[in-house]
Amino acid sequence: MRCLPVFVLLCIAASHVDLSSGLKILGIMPLHGRSHYYPFAALMQGLAEKGHQVTFITPFSPAAPIKNLDYVTLDKTGLPAGEMLSFDEISKIFGGNSVTDFSFKMLGVFIFKNASKTTCDDFLSSDVVQAFKKRKQHFDLVLTEAFHTDCWFPFAAEYQAPLVHFTASLPMPWYNDRFGQPSNPAYIPNMLTGFSMKMSFYERLQNMIIDQFHKFYFDYIQEPTNDEYASNFFGANKPDRHDIANNASLLLINTHYSLLGPRPFVPGLVEVGGIHVTKGPKPVPQNIEKWINESKDGVIYFSMGSMIKGHTFPEEKRKIFLKAFGRLKQRVLWKWENETMPDKPDNVMIQKWMPQYDILCHPNVKAFIAHGGLLGTTEAVHCGVPVVVMPQFGDQHTNARALEAGGGGVVLNFREADEEMVYNALKTVLDPEFNKKAKELSARFRDRPMSPMDTAIYWIEYVARHKGAHHMRTAAVGMPLYQYLLLDVFGFLAVCTLSILFIGIYVTKLFFRLVMSMFSKSDKKQKKLKKN
Ligand SMILES: *[C@@H]1O[C@H](CO)[C@@H](O)[C@H](O)[C@H]1NC(C)=O
Numbered sequence: 001m002r003c004l005p006v007f008v009l010l011c012i013a014a015s016h017v018d019l020s021s022g023l024k025i026l027g028i029m030p031l032h033g034r035s036h037y038y039p040f041a042a043l044m045q046g047l048a049e050k051g052h053q054v055t056f057i058t059p060f061s062p063a064a065p066i067k068n069l070d071y072v073t074l075d076k077t078g079l080p081a082g083e084m085l086s087f088d089e090i091s092k093i094f095g096g097n098s099v100t101d102f103s104f105k106m107l108g109v110f111i112f113k114n115a116s117k118t119t120c121d122d123f124l125s126s127d128v129v130q131a132f133k134k135r136k137q138h139f140d141l142v143l144t145e146a147f148h149t150d151c152w153f154p155f156a157a158e159y160q161a162p163l164v165h166f167t168a169s170l171p172m173p174w175y176n177d178r179f180g181q182p183s184n185p186a187y188i189p190n191m192l193t194g195f196s197m198k199m200s201f202y203e204r205l206q207n208m209i210i211d212q213f214h215k216f217y218f219d220y221i222q223e224p225t226n227d228e229y230a231s232n233f234f235g236a237n238k239p240d241r242h243d244i245a246n247n248a249s250l251l252l253i254n255t256h257y258s259l260l261g262p263r264p265f266v267p268g269l270v271e272v273g274g275i276h277v278t279k280g281p282k283p284v285p286q287n288i289e290k291w292i293n294e295s296k297d298g299v300i301y302f303s304m305g306s307m308i309k310g311h312t313f314p315e316e317k318r319k320i321f322l323k324a325f326g327r328l329k330q331r332v333l334w335k336w337e338n339e340t341m342p343d344k345p346d347n348v349m350i351q352k353w354m355p356q357y358d359i360l361c362h363p364n365v366k367a368f369i370a371h372g373g374l375l376g377t378t379e380a381v382h383c384g385v386p387v388v389v390m391p392q393f394g395d396q397h398t399n400a401r402a403l404e405a406g407g408g409g410v411v412l413n414f415r416e417a418d419e420e421m422v423y424n425a426l427k428t429v430l431d432p433e434f435n436k437k438a439k440e441l442s443a444r445f446r447d448r449p450m451s452p453m454d455t456a457i458y459w460i461e462y463v464a465r466h467k468g469a470h471h472m473r474t475a476a477v478g479m480p481l482y483q484y485l486l487l488d489v490f491g492f493l494a495v496c497t498l499s500i501l502f503i504g505i506y507v508t509k510l511f512f513r514l515v516m517s518m519f520s521k522s523d524k525k526q527k528k529l530k531k532n
C-alpha cells in the first residue's frame, strides 16, 4: 500500500474528468465521540482532496486548515468534543458487564433516548447551525452520520439533495428496513447482542426479539421527540421523517466481511471498513519509537480506547496486569491519562496520547490489549497485530467475537480476569503461530479491488451523477411488513389448502353417504323382497 502514491495520483488524475468532480458536499457529524469522528473526518478529507468543495458541521475542529474543506465547528455541546468516561461511569451507564443478561441487551437501546435528545437539542438550538441554515446555499449532496437519531436528516430535503449516510459501526437495526437490506435474524446478530453468526436456538430467539424491539423503540418511543425538535427547526413544511429516511441513497459502512462476517448486501449498502487507514502509517514519535526499537522481544500496546479513561482503571486490576506483564519478556506501552502511575515497573511506559495506528503498524509491536471498539479493531487487523480484547459496551462484544472467530485475537472477560488469565491470554497471542493467523486475517482484510477510500468516493460520486441513484433501491423499501414477510401469500395459500381439504372431506363424506344410502336402500329392498 505504501509504495503506491504515484499510482493513486495517476488514478485520481485519470478519473478527474467526469461530471461529478467539484461537487458541493455538506457533511454533518454532530456526535462527540472520536470513534465516530475519525472515520467520518477521513472521508471528508478524502472528498476534499479529490477536488470537491466540502463543508463539515461537527463539534471538532481540524489540527490545521485543509484545502477545499470548511469546518463549521459547533459551539453548543453537552459534552466537550472527545470527552472521555471513567470505568465507573461506563458501568453506571451500560449496566456493568452483564452481557449475558438478556434485559441488558434488550435495553441497550435505552441509552440512545437521552443521548439522542441531547445531541438533537444541542445541534438544532446551536447559534452556529441556526445561522448556517439562514444562509441561502446550495449543496449537491448531504452526507450524515447514521447512528442514533434522524433529526438533522431534513437538511437533505431542505437542499433537495441526495442523502448519503456513513456509519462508524455496523448499521443500527432500523437501517435494514430503510434500504430493504435482508437481515435474517437466524444468522445476522443484532449489533448489541454480542452474538456470533452461528447462534443456538435460545440466542436466535433473543436475537429476533431484541432486533424487533430496538426497531419499535426507535420509531415509536425515541424519535417522535427528536422529530418535534426537527419540525421546530426546519418548519412545519418539513417532509415526514419516514419519507426522508426512506429516501436515502447510499449507506457507507465502516466494516468489512473479512472481519465481521459475510452477509448479503443490497447495492445501496457499501462496505468501506478501514477508510481511516487508507493512508499508510506515519513515523512514530521519536521518544516512543526509541523505546519500541530498544525492546528486544517486541512491545505490547495497551489502550482502552478514546471513550474510557485509562487511569480510572480499577486498582486491583491494574496490579494484576502489572504482575502478568512482569512475567513476559515484552515491554508494554500503556495509554494512561495521568502524569504518573504508582510503582510503575521499568518494563512499562505510560503516555497520555499516542498515535495508535502508527504504533500498531510498527514491526516491533507484537500484541494489542484493547476494548474492541471498531476503530482500534480495524487498525489492529489492518496492521496484522493479534489482540487481547476486553469488550465493555455497545458493539464491542460483537466485534470481539468476530475478531476471535477470524483468528485475530482472544476475548478476555475483564471483570473476571486474574493474573493467570491475563498472562495466558497474552502468551496465546504472542505465540508465532497466532501471529501468523493474525497476518492472514490482515491479508484477507486488505485484499480488495479498490481501497476503502476510493470505494466510498466512487459511490458518492455515482449517487451525484445519477441524481440520487434511486434505481439502486429495492422494492422492499417502504413495503408493509405483512407483504415483506409474505404473510398475505402464506395466508392465501393456507386458506386455499384448508378449503381444498374441507371440500375434499365434504365430497368424500357426501360420496360415502351416497354409497351407504344406496347400500341401505338395496338392503331394504332385499329385506322387503325376502319378507315378501
Ligand atoms: C429524495 O431524494 C431526491 C434526490 O435524491 C431529492 O431531490 C428529494 O428532495 C428527496 N425527497 C425527500 C422527501 O427528501
Ligand SMILES: *[C@@H]1O[C@H](CO)[C@@H](O)[C@H](O)[C@H]1NC(C)=O
Residues within 6 Å of the ligand: 286, 287, 289, 290, 293
Ligand atoms: C528505529 O528503528 C528503525 C529501523 O531499524 C529506524 O529506521 C529508526 O530510525 C529507529 N528509530 C529510533 C528513534 O531509534
